[in-house]
Amino acid sequence: MKMAQLSAVSDTPIATIKFYQRENLLPVGERTGPNQARYDSTHLRRIRLVRGLIDVGGLSVAAARAVIEAIDSELPLSETFGVAQRSVSDLLDPAGIDAGALARVDAIMAGWCVSADNPGRLAAASVLETFDEIGHVDHRGWFAAYASAALLVAEADLDEVDALPDREAKAETVVVGTVLGDALFSGLRRAAQEHVSALRYPATHPNPARVTEPPEE
Amino acid sequence: MKMAQLSAVSDTPIATIKFYQRENLLPVGERTGPNQARYDSTHLRRIRLVRGLIDVGGLSVAAARAVIEAIDSELPLSETFGVAQRSVSDLLDPAGIDAGALARVDAIMAGWCVSADNPGRLAAASVLETFDEIGHVDHRGWFAAYASAALLVAEADLDEVDALPDREAKAETVVVGTVLGDALFSGLRRAAQEHVSALRYPATHPNPARVTEPPEE
DNA sequence: CTGGTATAGACAGTAAAGCTATCCGATAGC
DNA sequence: GCTATCGGATAGCTTTACTGTCTATACCAG
Structure with missing residues (x-):
């Protein structure tokens, strides 16, 4: 899946996806070239999680990052x-x-x-x-x-x-x-x-x- | 009670009290002159209510105004x-x-x-x-x-x-x-x-x- | 092979919310 | 009279959460 598709299927603007990546809420895609990357269902799921935490749960971006890091940690x-x-x-x-x-x-x-x-x-x-x-x-x-x-x-x-x-x-x-x-x-x-x-x-x-x-x- | 006292006893900066008055969260004081007004315990109570709604309840200023108007209405x-x-x-x-x-x-x-x-x-x-x-x-x-x-x-x-x-x-x-x-x-x-x-x-x-x-x- | 579109990444810009600071003329209280 | 404070108006600030713009590529349809 490429960026445009990820954006379409998650109903999230590309600029916002890039912002989430910068904020470490979302891992970057698997690189396939100097300016190309591929995304899969884990990215989609993560976007939905982030938006759920922020929009429905009312968390700030910083709080969402903290809990996501806690999930990923051991x-x-x-x-x-x-x-x-x-x-x-x-x-x-x-x-x-x-x-x-x-x-x-x-x-x-x-x-x-x-x-x-x-x-x-x-x-x-x-x-x-x-x-x-x-x-x-x-x-x-x-x-x-x-x-x-x-x-x-x-x-x-x-x-x-x-x-x-x-x-x-x-x-x-x-x-x-x-x-x-x-x-x-x-x-x-x-x-x-x-x-x-x-x-x-x-x-x-x-x-x-x-x-x-x-x-x- | 004058502005400075209201500010002191409510632990709220004067600038913030004025802001709440502008936003219709708090009635203005009882006027005693062209540039003087007096405040009483109802103002103090109201400030505490507003701060409770906003700080503890997490309401926005606009939402706080809506509920305060609902209390005051008939x-x-x-x-x-x-x-x-x-x-x-x-x-x-x-x-x-x-x-x-x-x-x-x-x-x-x-x-x-x-x-x-x-x-x-x-x-x-x-x-x-x-x-x-x-x-x-x-x-x-x-x-x-x-x-x-x-x-x-x-x-x-x-x-x-x-x-x-x-x-x-x-x-x-x-x-x-x-x-x-x-x-x-x-x-x-x-x-x-x-x-x-x-x-x-x-x-x-x-x-x-x-x-x-x-x-x- | 070529041109239009898409892409990653960096960075600047924006909009709203919630105060906060400054200025002004007037007045209170010593 | 003098100084601190007042109400009122307006401008500015800070944070948050995006959003847009730019550049240098790379994909892909014809």
Whole structure:
């Protein structure tokens, strides 16, 4: 496959493909001459991965490069998890986070075994701090529901990774699952909000909304 | 309170406060003279809300303006929900989404009552499409776990809003909950991944990670 | 074998977003 | 009166993610 075809089939401008190569998001093609190279399905797949991470997952180019390097590396899987996790959240200075908010996060995650510098823990604390500053307090265990849900999802994530055969597949699923999983959940959550709201307040949904087929079992 | 104090107490540069005023994210102060104005705690609160939406929630300035206008308006709560939902996801063209991916989302959301153009439904479908293009298929009900978790969270969100007294409080919670809720969940999810992973593979976590206090009941 | 198109690689240019800095005339408070 | 600060307007800056242009080849249809 030549450049023009790769561009056509991936629906990505040639200039952008060249940019991704410069940024080490995409390997250069197999050289067949001084100004000729050939591309194959691995390049196509990589372009789709990059665009998925950037467009759907919302990663920056730099973050996408970091997770792609983690997939390609031979690092242990737990390291890959760490890279993926850091890629989806800007790095927070642990010192800059309110101790009270951290304590509340830890209360919500009661019984969990999580290292002190886990980026998710710090990110959650800074969210709680923000809720606090705006004057929103969790009276009724609102946030605890988030923790139960997060645990449910994390179990499913690990189940999925465990079921895969080799490191390469596991690593890519860890990254893709971490990045796209956030996007998937937030989409489903918004749909669920409409569903729950429609159930509770039928009056404000006068025109019957779409109902998906209930499972037939 | 004068500009310098507002800047100091909100930890936001004067130039940035002026920028927010220009962008209609923040009302101008109460005028006390041709070139003097006074600010109060509502301005401080608003600055914190704006910074929370932008820094923690990751909204653009334009999206932050949209949701703030929705809070201030007298629109029915269901409209406010819609504005908040659209603010967290770039608008997707329903025509550009793979029908197969949409069908799979609908299968995951079996029995839910959701309108066809719900932005969350479309966003989830485009995530599934991306999973597909990269060659990740959901064999074992991975995504169904996301849907159950999303339902759990949506119930909690609605519970929280229902418990509030007036429209103003409900509207702000809808917006803040939608925007910051995504960030909170993804943080907790990442912490939960470490927890689950530590439970399943103690060997790769040689140094005992932090364990939060289990509930004492 | 020849001319139009494609190619790799280097590098400059662009557009949007989100601030940030400077200037101006006026005024507040000592 | 003097100096710091004010509101308001406008211009400039920095980063990010491309996009376009240029050059020297190389492929390929006729």
